[in-house]
Amino acid sequence: MFQSSYIELSESAVQNNIDFIKSILGKGVQFSSVVKGNAYGHGIAFYCPLAYKAGIRHFSVFSAQEALDVSIALKGLDYELMIMGEIHNNELPWAIQNGVQFYIFELDRLNTAIQLSKKLKIKAQIHVEIETGMNRTGFPSKDLSTLFRVLEQNVGQLEIIGLCTHFAGAESIANYKRIKDQYNRFRKLEKVVNEMTWMNPIKHLASSSAAVRYPNTQLDMVRIGILQYGFFPTQEILVHYLSRKKGNVDKLQRILSWKTHVMDVKTVKAGEFVGYGTSYFTHQLTKIALIPVGYSFGYSRSLGNQGKVLIRGIRFDVIGTVNMSMLAVDISAADSIDKGDEVVLIGNQGEGEITVSSFSDYSNQINYELLTRLPQNTPRIIVK
Secondary structure, eight states, rough: OOOOEEEEHHHHHHHHHHHHHHTTTTOOEEEEEEEEHHHHOOOOOHHEEEEHHHOEEEEEEEEEHHHHHHHHHTOOOOEEEEOSSSOGGGGHHHHTTTTEEEEEEEHHHHHHHHHHHHHHHHHHHEEEESSSSSSSBBBOGGHHHHHHHHHHTTTTGEEEEEEEEEOOOOOOGGGGGHHHHHHHHHHHHHHHHHOOOTTOOEEEOOOOOHHOOOGGGGEEEEEGGGGGGGGOOOHHHHHHHHHHHEEEEEEEOOEEEEEEOEEEEEOOOOOOSSSSSSSOOOSOOOEEEESOOGGGOOGGGTTTOOEEEETTEEEEEEEOOSSSOOOEEEEEEEEEETTEEEEEEEEEETTTEHHHHHHHHHHHHHHHHHHSSOOOSSSSEEEO
């Protein structure tokens, strides 16, 4: 192995989480696994086959590149794939020819898809995204009459798979009114669409937070991201779930562990600085372990004098500035630590644990950000 750290993915945790999510979904609600951001840092090439094995048959991504990555990871298998964000017009022929579904949220993409469908003699499979208050992508209400006219005139070129929108912050009760207003706008439009007998799209708007907090928003399909990787979107959503279930056990399991090893061990005399600059000063004889991971590996520079690692089941402090490719740990309290010993950056070792949440707190990153910043070239290893 030519990498200084590696990531383990637990197959049993994937199955556990998917089973749990299915248990909170309404009858007949389709589960779309959101694997954008390299499957939230877990690795599309590694996570998607695990999710497929666990029963997932619908995957959602942000871009055409991610869709291509999923198609390579699941080559030869039967599943649906949906692009929720960016696909260049020159990438549309690939999507249409390969039955890849994609969002339509502006007329240029729609018109290009129609032209290509005529040329290729293959229907474009589309999801029509409506703006309901997120103020990001989606057709605004003023354009809906034009949109529906174009869709009806070209229904022979299109397979209108879905009608959708996206909630603006269902993870926080502070956004309750905004979410309620969005939901009401969507349901009002849904009634109009249901009268258009020339199309019969599925309806979807809920992601992880809404699926838990607002079960009535699950509709025909949900787009689940962070939950499947073992994390409630926020502590607020976890508390909401536990209070509703009158329990105190988080049934999700973390899939990812991040590990490396001790590169060197040395002793620094009292009265010296460790590493770059003057952020850490030794007041006494200090034994340190050097770890071959730094900010270029996704270990935030802000974790200098803040981060924690596990070695031989014991929690140790990161000291000094986190370098591009290295960090130092104070192991003065240890009886014996040797070159080559396993170091856990995220995960369990013995009775100790470094959680993604605690890691995020130290680095001022949310779970999503920390996970998706893990480099794609860090090896992923599947464990049971």
